[in-house]
Amino acid sequence: MNESIITKKSEMYEMIIALEADFIENFHNKLKLEDIPKSVIQSSKLTNDRDPFLSVLRGLDFQAYIEICNANIEKLNFGVIQKDFINKDFIKIIPIRNNVMHPRPLALYDYPILKETFNQIDKILSSMTWTNVLLTRRKIAEHPEELISPPINLKKSDRIIENLPAIVDYEETSFIGRRREIGEIKAKLNKNNVHILSIIGDGGIGKTAIVLKLLYDLLDEENCKWELILWTSLKTSELNNYEFSEIKNSLKNTSAMYNQLASVVGADSSKNVEEYIIELAKNFTLFVLDNLETINTSEIKDFLEEFTEYGKVLITSRIGLGEMEHRYKLGGLDNTDVMEYTDTLLSLYGFEGMFSNTEKYDIAVKQLHSNPLAIKWFVRCLYNGQTVDNVLAHKEDIINFCMSNVYEKLSDKAHEVLNIMVVAGVDLSYAELMYYLDCNLDDYTDISYALNDLIKCNFIDDVIFRTEKKVSITSFAKEFLKLNFVDTKQLVSKFKEKEKVILTFHQQVLQSKHKSPYAMKSFSFHNNDKSRIIAAFYLMKAIQCSNKDNMDEAFKLVSFAKKLAPNYFECNKVAAFLYGTTSPLKAREEYDIAKEYCETDEEKATILVVYAGFLLRCNDYHTAISELSVAQALQPDNIYIKLERIKILGCINDFKEAYSLLDSIDYELLDNHYKNIYLTRKADLLKRQSELFDQRDIKKKFELIKNAFCTLEESQEPDEQIYDYMVYLLSNLSYIIFDESVMSFIKEKIEKYFTFFRKCRRFKELKKNIIAKLDGINETPLKTEIEKYFREFDDLLPKLKSNQGVVYALKYEQGFGFFKTKDYPKGVYFRINYNIREIQIGDIIEFDEIITTSKGVMVRNIKIVSTTN
Numbered sequence: 001m002n003e004s005i006i007t008k009k010s011e012m013y014e015m016i017i018a019l020e021a022d023f024i025e026n027f028h029n030k031l032k033l034e035d036i037p038k039s040v041i042q043s044s045k046l047t048n049d050r051d052p053f054l055s056v057l058r059g060l061d062f063q064a065y066i067e068i069c070n071a072n073i074e075k076l077n078f079g080v081i082q083k084d085f086i087n088k089d090f091i092k093i094i095p096i097r098n099n100v101m102h103p104r105p106l107a108l109y110d111y112p113i114l115k116e117t118f119n120q121i122d123k124i125l126s127s128m129t130w131t132n133v134l135l136t137r138r139k140i141a142e143h144p145e146e147l148i149s150p151p152i153n154l155k156k157s158d159r160i161i162e163n164l165p166a167i168v169d170y171e172e173t174s175f176i177g178r179r180r181e182i183g184e185i186k187a188k189l190n191k192n193n194v195h196i197l198s199i200i201g202d203g204g205i206g207k208t209a210i211v212l213k214l215l216y217d218l219l220d221e222e223n224c225k226w227e228l229i230l231w232t233s234l235k236t237s238e239l240n241n242y243e244f245s246e247i248k249n250s251l252k253n254t255s256a257m258y259n260q261l262a263s264v265v266g267a268d269s270s271k272n273v274e275e276y277i278i279e280l281a282k283n284f285t286l287f288v289l290d291n292l293e294t295i296n297t298s299e300i301k302d303f304l305e306e307f308t309e310y311g312k313v314l315i316t317s318r319i320g321l322g323e324m325e326h327r328y329k330l331g332g333l334d335n336t337d338v339m340e341y342t343d344t345l346l347s348l349y350g351f352e353g354m355f356s357n358t359e360k361y362d363i364a365v366k367q368l369h370s371n372p373l374a375i376k377w378f379v380r381c382l383y384n385g386q387t388v389d390n391v392l393a394h395k396e397d398i399i400n401f402c403m404s405n406v407y408e409k410l411s412d413k414a415h416e417v418l419n420i421m422v423v424a425g426v427d428l429s430y431a432e433l434m435y436y437l438d439c440n441l442d443d444y445t446d447i448s449y450a451l452n453d454l455i456k457c458n459f460i461d462d463v464i465f466r467t468e469k470k471v472s473i474t475s476f477a478k479e480f481l482k483l484n485f486v487d488t489k490q491l492v493s494k495f496k497e498k499e500k501v502i503l504t505f506h507q508q509v510l511q512s513k514h515k516s517p518y519a520m521k522s523f524s525f526h527n528n529d530k531s532r533i534i535a536a537f538y539l540m541k542a543i544q545c546s547n548k549d550n551m552d553e554a555f556k557l558v559s560f561a562k563k564l565a566p567n568y569f570e571c572n573k574v575a576a577f578l579y580g581t582t583s584p585l586k587a588r589e590e591y592d593i594a595k596e597y598c599e600t601d602e603e604k605a606t607i608l609v610v611y612a613g614f615l616l617r618c619n620d621y622h623t624a625i626s627e628l629s630v631a632q633a634l635q636p637d638n639i640y641i642k643l644e645r646i647k648i649l650g651c652i653n654d655f656k657e658a659y660s661l662l663d664s665i666d667y668e669l670l671d672n673h674y675k676n677i678y679l680t681r682k683a684d685l686l687k688r689q690s691e692l693f694d695q696r697d698i699k700k701k702f703e704l705i706k707n708a709f710c711t712l713e714e715s716q717e718p719d720e721q722i723y724d725y726m727v728y729l730l731s732n733l734s735y736i737i738f739d740e741s742v743m744s745f746i747k748e749k750i751e752k753y754f755t756f757f758r759k760c761r762r763f764k765e766l767k768k769n770i771i772a773k774l775d776g777i778n779e780t781p782l783k784t785e786i787e788k789y790f791r792e793f794d795d796l797l798p799k800l801k802s803n804q805g806v807v808y809a810l811k812y813e814q815g816f817g818f819f820k821t822k823d824y825p826k827g828v829y830f831r832i833n834y835n836i837r838e839i840q841i842g843d844i845i846e847f848d849e850i851i852t853t854s855k856g857v858m859v860r861n862i863k864i865v866s867t868t869n
Contacts, residue, residue, distance in 0.1 A: 005171050008111050010147040011140055012100045015118045016093075018136035023065050024057045026128040030076060037071050040064045062094045077127035085124045093117050102156050103166040104216055108174035108344060157219040162229040163264045164216065169238075170209040172376075173344045177337030178210050185214060185328055194326045195308035198292075198315040201330035202458045202476055203402035204373025207316035208235070208290050210330065215288065226286045230264065230277070232257050233290040237401065239373060242380035244401050254299045274303050281311030292317040293405045318406045320456050329462060332370025339364070341372060345379040367392055369475045374398050396483055403480040406457045413450035418459060418473070422485045423495045427464070427472040431531035431564035436498055441560040469531070505540070506533050515673065518609045518640060520577050523570050526599050535565035539574045546578055554578055569597035569607055576614065584618055605631040609644055621652045639665060639674050646681045650688045658685055672717045679715055680725050683708035687729060698736050705729050706745060724760040726753060731762060734769040738777055746770075747786050754789050754841065755811045788842040797822040800844065804865065807843045819845055819862075829858040836864055843867045 033041075033053045044059035060068075069076060069086045078086070096110045119137070122130035139146060156162060170176075189197050199207045215231070218224045234257065236250040251257045258273040265276060277287070287307060289300075292315050301324065304313055320327055333341055339357070342364045346352055355363070368374040377398045381391040410418075420436050421428065428436070430451075439447055451471065454460040464472040473481065506525075513522045521543060523536040542557035555578060562571045576590035591611040598604035608631035615624035628645045635641060642661055649658035662685070667678055686708035693701040709729050715722050730749060736742050750757065757763055767790045774783055793806045797820060800806070805819035805828060817839065818827040828850060832839060839845070844866045847859040 005106070005167050006149065007144065007147070008106070009100065009103075009167065010149045011144070012096070012106075012111060012114055013150045014136050014139065014147055015114060015133075016097050016100055018132040019062075019118065019121070021132040022128070022130050024054070025131070026076075027057055027065075027068060028053060030128075031068070031072055035068075035072050035075065037067055040067050062090070062097050066091055078125070082125055082127070085120075089117055090121070100150060101154060103150055103154055104156065104219075105168045105175065105212065106171040108348075110174075156216075160219055160224060160226055160229060162215075162219065162231065164212065164219075164229065164231050165233070168209065168212045170206075170213070173341060173348065175209065175213045176341045176344065177333055178206070178213070181210060181328075181330065182214055182217070185210065188326060188328060189214075189312065189314060194312070196304060196313040196315065196321065196325040198317055198320040198325040198327050199330050200317060200320050200327050200456055200458070202371060202474075203318055203404065203406075204371050204377075204398070205330055205332060205402075205458075206372045207330055208233075209372070211288065211290065211314060211316055225284055227283050228280055228285040229288065230261060230280075230285060231288045231290070232261060234294045235291040236294050237404075239377055239380070239401075242377060242384045244397055251295075253295055254303075257295070274306075278303075278307050278310070281307050281309075285311035286314060287311055288314045290316050292321070293319045293409070297321055318403075318457055319409060319453075327456065329458075332365075333372060334370075335361075335365065338370045338375070342375055342379075345376060349379050349383045351379065351382060363388075363392070367395075368398075371402060371476065374402065395479065399476065399479050399483060402476055406459075407480070407484065410453060410457070410459075411450055413446050414453050414459075417447065417450050417454060417471070418477075418481060419485070419491060420495065421471065421473050422481050423492055427468075427470040429470055429531040429534070431534035433471050434564060435502065435534045435537070436495055438494075438498070441556050441563070444560070444563055502533065502537060505537050509533075509536060509540075518606060518613075518644075520574070520610070524603050524606060526603070529565070531565045532568050532570070535561040535568055536570055538564070539570060542574055542578065551578065551582075567597045569594040569603060572597065573607060573610060576611075580614055580617070587614060601634040605634045605638065605641065608634075609641060612644060612648065616648055616651065621648055624648050625652075639670065640677070643674075643677050643681050647684060650681075650685045653688065653692075655685060655689060672715075673719070676715050676717070676719050676722050679711050680721055683711045683725060683729070686711065687732065690732075698739055698742070702733070702736065702739065702742055702745075705733055709749065718756075720760070723753065723756045724762055727757050727760045727762045727766050730757075731766040731769050734766065734773050737770070737773045740782070743782050743786065747782055750786065750789050755809050758809065788840075791842065793820060793842070794825070796844075797825065801846075803848070804844060804846050807839060807841055807845060810839065810841060819847075824850070824857060829856055830862050831860075836862065838867075839864055840867060 027036075028051075033056065036056060040060065041056055043064060044056045047055045047058040049055040049058060066086055069078065070083070073083060076082075093114050096107075096114050098104065099106055099110055118133065122133055150166065152166065154166075156164065156166075185197070185199065188194055199211060201207050215229060218226060218229070232251065234251050235247060236252060237244055237246050251260060261277060262273045265273070265280060277285075281287070292300075297319075301321065304321070305324065307313065315321070315325070332338065339360060342360050343352075346354060346360075363378065364370065364375050368378060374395075378391055382388065416437060417433065420433065424432075424436065434443070434447060437443070437447065451460060451465070455462045455465060458474055459477040461472045461474050464470050509521075509523050509525075512519065513524065516522055521540060523532075523539065525532045525536065538557045538561040542554040542561070545551070545554035545557065555575075558571060558575045558578065561568070561574075565571065572590040572594035576587040576594065579587035579590060591607065591614065594607045595604060595611070598607055608627045612624040612627045612631070615621070615627065625645065625648050628641060628648065631641050632638065632645065642665060646658045646661050649655075649661070662678075662682060665678060667675065670678060686704045690701045690704035690708070693704075709726060712718070712722050712726050712729075726749070730746055733742055733746055737746060757766070770786065771790055774787060777783055793808055796806050800822060802821075802823065805821040805824075807817055807819045808827070810817040810832070812832065815832050817830055817832055819830065820827055828847075830845075830847070836845075843864050845862045846865050847862045850857055850859055
C-alpha cells in the first residue's frame with residue numbers, strides 16, 4: 001500500500017482531532033450551554049460526560065462549530081476577518097473531516113486544504129487558544145513517526161455493515177472521470193436478473209478503483225438497499241514507487257479468502273464460513289471479489305452459485321467466470337479524462353509544463369494506451385530520474401504486469417489464434433482466421449470459445465469484432481505478444497503457403513468469372529470481401545467432393561462456408577446445386593434464399609440464370625422463362641441471359657419467339673466466346689425443330705440436323721462446347737444411320753473432327769449409339785470406315801511386337817498423332833510427315849526409339865506396317 005497516503009491520513013487525523021479538541025475547549029471556556037442554538041443541541045449525539053455542556057459539545061461536528069461561532073460572534077471576539085474565515089475557509093474542511101473520520105478515499109486537494117487551514121487557524125482566530133493545534137503541529141514537524149493512524153474500526157456508514165479498505169489506490173490523484181461507466185455499472189448491478197456482475201479489463205485499467213468509487217458512493221446513498229457489503233481483495237502484486245512487487249500476506253487461494261472473511265463476518269471455528277456467508281446473503285448482501293483471476297475460479301463457482309440465490313456478487317477480473325456472469329468491459333480512460341489524469345500526476349510530481357498537449361497525448365494515449373496504472377508508472381519512473389525515451393523503450397514490466405495471470409490461463413486454441421494473428425500482422429476476418437488455422441466445421445465451436453475468452457481478457461478488441469467483424473489484437477496485447485511470442489519458421493512458412501494458395505484461388509476464380517460468369521464454379525465477391533473469398537474456397541472444395549460422390553463432406557463444407565460468410569448467396573447457390581439431384585424441393589428453397597441475399601442487380605441476375613438452368617433440368621420450363629425474364633429486366637443488355645432464354649424457348653417449341661430474340665442479337669459484335677454460345681443456341685433450335693419429325697421424315701430430320709452441324713462449323717474458334725454439341729448432333733443422327741447419306745455425313749464429320757470429339761463428355765454416348773446401330777447393318781466399306789474410330793484396339797496390343805503400335809488419334813491440321821503399344825497403352829506422340837501422310841486411325845506402325853520429353857513420350861520416325869483400308 002502507498003506509504004505516503006498512510007502518512008497523509010495519519011497527519012490529517014491528528015490535525016482534525018486537535019481542531020475538535022481546541023474548539024470544544026474554547027466553547028466550554030468562553031460560552032455557556034444557553035449560548036448554543038437549540039437546533040445545534042438537538043442535532044448533537046450526546047456523550048456520557050457528567051458535564052451536560054461537554055456532553056453536547058463532544059457530540060457535535062464541524063458544521064455545528066460554525067453555527068455556534070456565527071451565533072456568538074461578540075462573545076468569541078470575532079471580527080469580519082474571523083467571520084469570513086469561519087464561513088469561507090473553515091467550512092471547506094467539513095467534507096474532508098468526513099473523508100478522514102468515516103473513512104472515505106481522499107480527494108486530490110483534501111490534504112493541502114486541511115493543512116493550510118490548520119496552519120492559519122491560530123493566527124486568524126487569535127482570540128481563541130490553540131493548545132492542541134500547536135502541539136500537533138510540532139509533532140508533525142519533529143516526530144512524524146509518532147503520528148496515530150485513523151482507527152481501523154471507524155464506521156464508514158451508520159446503516160451499512162462493510163469492510164471496505166480505508167485506503168485506496170486512486171487517493172493519490174483523487175478519482176478522475178468515469179461518470180458514464182459508474183452509471184452503467186450501477187444500473188447493471190441493480191437489475192433483478194443480474195446476480196453476478198464482472199468488471200473485465202486489462203491490469204491497471206482501473207477496475208478496482210471504479211468499483212471502490214461505486215461502493216463508497218453507495219455508502220452515502222440514503223436509499224441504498226445493501227445492508228452488508230463484503231469486500232475481499234485477491235491482488236498479489238502492486239506498483240510500489242516505480243517498480244512492481246509482491247504484496248505481503250496476499251490471499252492466493254479460496255481457503256485464505258474464507259479465513260479472512262471469517263474474521264469480518266464473525267464466524268468462529270465451529271461454523272462453516274461459506275455456509276455462514278450464504279446465510280448472510282439473505283440480508284441484502286453484496287459480495288465483492290477483487291482480482292479474481294489470481295485464483296482457480298473453479299474452486300469458487302459452486303459457492304457463488306449458491307450465494308447468488310439470495311445475494312449479489314460484484315467481481316473485478318482480467319478473465320471473468322464465464323457462463324455464470326454478466327460482464328462489463330472496462331476500457332481505458334477517454335481522451336478528456338486521460339489528459340486530466342496525466343496533467344494531475346505530472347503536476348503532483350513536479351513535471352507541470354514539461355510536455356506539450358500533443359506530447360502528452362502521444363505518450364498517454366498512443367504509447368500507454370490510456371491505462372491509468374501505466375501512466376502512473378511512467379510519471380514515477382521520470383520522478384526516479386529516468387529519461388522519457390528510456391522509460392518508453394523499456395515497458396516490459398508494465399506490459400507483463402497488465403497482461404499477467406491471463407495469458408497462461410488461456411486455452412491451447414486461444415494461443416493458436418494469437419500466434420496466427422502475430423504472424424499475420426494485420427486484422428483478420430473470422431473466415432480468414434479459420435482458414436489460416438486450418439480449421440473445419442468441427443473446430444468452429446472451439447474457435448468461437450477461444451475468441452470469446454480472448455475478448456473477455458482484452459487480447460481481442462471486442463468493439464472491432466462486433467462492429468467490423470474483424471479479429472484485432474488490442475494495443476497492449478500486441479506489445480505483450482511481441483515480448484513473449486516465440487517465432488517459429490514452421491508457423492510462418494505454413495501461413496505464407498496458405499496465403500499463396502488463397503491468392504492463387506482468388507485469381508483463378510476471377511478469371512473463371514470473366515470467362516464463365518454463370519458456371520457453378522464461378523463466384524462473386526462483392527467489394528472483394530475476404531470472408532467471402534475464403535467461403536468460396538470451401539464451396540469449391542464442396543463441389544469437388546460432390547464430383548467424387550462424397551456428399552456428406554460436401555454438405556459439411558457448405559455449412560462451414562455459411563458460418564464463415566453468413567448471408568453470402570453463393571453458399572446457398574452451391575447448397576442448391578448439391579440438393580439438385582436428391583432433393584429438388586430443398587434446392588428450390590436454397591435458390592430462393594440465395595436471391596434474397598444478393599446485394600447487387602448483377603448478383604441477383606446471376607443467381608436467376610443459374611436457378612433457371614436448374615429449373616430447365618427439372619423440365620419446369622415456364623418457371624425458368626419467368627426467372628430469366630426477371631434477370632433480363634435487371635440487365636437488359638446482357639447477351640448471355642438472352643441466349644439462355646432462347647434455349648428454354650426452344651424447349652417449349654416457341655421457335656417464333658426464340659428466333660426473334662436470336663435476330664435481335666448482333667452476331668458480329670459478339671466476342672468469340674459468345675459467338676460460340678450464339679451458334680450453339682441456333683443449332684439447338686434446329687435440332688429441336690428436327691424432333692418434330694419422326695423417322696418417316698428422315699430427309700427433313702436429317703436436313704435440319706445437318707444445318708445445325710453446319711451452323712456450328714461457322715465458328716472461327718470452336719471451343720469444347722461447340723465440339724461437344726457436334727457430338728450430340730451426331731449421336732442424334734445415329735438413330736437414322738441406316739440411311740446411306742446420313743452414314744456418309746457421320747463418317748465425314750468423325751473423320752474430320754475425331755481428335756476433338758474423343759475428348760468430349762458426350763463421346764461415350766456417341767460411341768455407344770454408333771456401335772449399337774451399326775450392329776444391325778450389313779458390312780460395307782462405309783460401315784468399316786466408321787467402326788474403326790470407335791474400336792479400343794486394346795485387343796490388338798498383345799499381338800504386336802515391342803516396336804509396333806496402333807494409331808488411335810490423328811490431328812492432320814496440326815500435323816501429329818498418337819499410337820498405343822503394349823508398353824505404352826496411354827499413348828505415344830509422333831509427327832505426320834510426307835512419307836506417312838496417308839496414315840489412318842487403326843493403322844499398325846513400327847517405330848525406332850521412344851524418347852521421354854517434358855511434354856510426354858514421343859518417337860521421331862515411324863513407318864506403316866499395315867493399314868485399315
